[in-house]
Amino acid sequence: MVTGDRSERSSHLTRPSKRDVVAEFRRGEILDAARRVFAARGFAAATVEEIAKQAGIAKGTIYLYYRSKTDVYAGAALEGLRELHEHIEDHDHAASTRSKETRAPKTSAR
Numbered sequence: 001m002v003t004g005d006r007s008e009r010s011s012h013l014t015r016p017s018k019r020d021v022v023a024e025f026r027r028g029e030i031l032d033a034a035r036r037v038f039a040a041r042g043f044a045a046a047t048v049e050e051i052a053k054q055a056g057i058a059k060g061t062i063y064l065y066y067r068s069k070t071d072v073y074a075g076a077a078l079e080g081l082r083e084l085h086e087h088i089e090d091h092d093h094a095a096s097t098r099s100k101e102t103r104a105p106k107t108s109a110r
Helices: 017-046 048-055 059-065 069-103
Strands: none
Touching: 017 048, 017 059, 017 069, 048 059, 048 069
């Protein structure tokens, strides 16, 4: 094995490749478009063609990332749940911090 080979490096120390970054961006674009289309038309009436048009990509590009309309829907739903979870955690953390600040005993300078 060659020293410095990608497989030898710790994954947490390597930066994502340009290809990985582009793929992640593209998935996000597809899922954003899918959520708009599914919200407007519902799952049954939505088409992959319509999602692709909303995302500004070719229909075939969607199939590079997802096997079916159902997979796109699942991905959009999962991403929505992740965002909701993050929002709840952020809100919960902020509320917890405010609560601790109001309960902290005040010291007096004597």
